[in-house]
Amino acid sequence: MAKADQKELPNSTRLPEFGSIIDIGGTRCMPAITKELLLHEPAGRRILSVVTLSDYPGLQLWSKLTHTPTYYQTSDEILLLQKHAVEISSSIVPGSVIVDIGSGGLRKVMPLLDEVEARQMTVFYFALDLCREWLEDDLKALTSRYTHVQCFALWGSFTDGLEWIKQFNGPKVFLSLGSTLCNNIIPVASKGLKLWADAMVPGDVMLLGYDCNLDEEKVRESYIAPEGKFDDFIRHGMEHSNALLERDWYRPEDWELFREAEFQTEPPALVHRFVFRAQRDVKDEVLGVDFKQGDRIICYESFKYPPSVLQQQFSLAGLREKASWKSPASDIYEFLLVKD
Known part of the structure; x- marks a missing residue:
């Protein structure tokens, strides 16, 4: 297709080549965001940032999930x-x-x-x-x-x-x-x-x-895919965090993955999340990681307001x-x- 000739925005800002x-x-922000939410999230919430799911393999997994019935x-x-x-x-x-x-x-x-x-x-x-x-x-x-x-x-x-x-x-x-x-x-x-x-x-x-x-059953089912593919997607985020933080702090055998959904009243919402729960103490002194057995990491939390x-x-x-x-x-x- 021939492309439109216009190469400048209305305020005369010069544009690069079409398709650039x-x-x-x-991705320079990804390690810092990952570490900040994992270690220092306010109100005691430890979170696996969605940036860990935003690399090419993660997005390929995600694209397949969006096609599930x-x-x-x-x-x-x-x-x-x-x-x-x-x-x-x-x-x-x-x-x-x-x-x-x-x-x-x-x-x-x-x-x-x-x-x-x-x-x-x-x-x-x-x-x-x-x-x-x-x-x-x-x-x-x-x-x-x-x-x-x-x-x-x-x-x-x-x-x-x-x-x-x-x-x-x-x-x-x-x-x-x-x-x-x-x-x-x-x-x-x-x-x-x-x-x-x-x-x-x-x-x-x-x-x-x-x-x-706000249909809990409908929302729960949307996060379940054949052959555990949604779980694979979520676990990929933890595995990718090792690469982002340049430390193999995450080992699958140390963590249990499960889902939970709950209604909150103030403000009203249905909240669905994936949760990693430590099966034993997990420490990495270089990163400052210190999870006790039973500690939780929230991942892919969805608020249905x-x-x-x-x-x-x-x-x-x-x-x-x-x-x-x-x-x-x-x-x-x-x-x-x-x-x-």
Whole structure:
């Protein structure tokens, strides 16, 4: 396909070649994030960061999991975006910079980009993620598919992406699909959302997709895959942490992996998490690791908040809901947010 001739954003920022990966920080943050959450998480919560699941093998495992019959979250969000792509894309204006926060794959965003392309509107799409190899694969697919949607990738962390976006003063669209933002305990989630809200000005929009299902059985089943593949994905994060921290602190025989789900009342939510529990004392003096038998590490924690709780988060972040859409298949929502 011939690509659109435009090589500059509306504010005259010069763009690299169509389909380029822009290194805005790469993976330099991954060891520090992994160690901080594992050893020093506030309120006594020890967490295995999702960055440990964001390398190429991890994302390959994840992509397979999203195709399993019980994992409704991806397929139901795609149905929503397919059904309402015309309405949602009407909020995007020509020349917009579209930042896909933690893109991780293309299946969800393609219905929206397809609609923008069909309108022959020139926009600038940037997929933000930590895995360069995954971004390379995505860009190959995107650049062969679109002419008017100018596609690039940002290789780095969310913090790197926030800093990078400051150079643009034209219209911006932030995409947070797949429950990327707001998925945490409220103080942490609201703080994270506000960082992105603070990067917005009047005229900018955010499309935030979120799983609001409170059906415990449905949610539990979505995290169970044939032949223990979901467990393999979670264990990969622990194994990858050895490489990131340059220490073989994790040995599978030292840890039990299990799932748990619980309803919390304030604020109301269904919370599902994977948990590693130490079977014996685990120490690494070089890293400062010191787990006692029975200590827990939380991994891949998912907060299923109802829309009313999300709206409280939006307000705390200085955002206002302009419109929302619900999936025809389940309680998956897309919220269109603007600066309050």
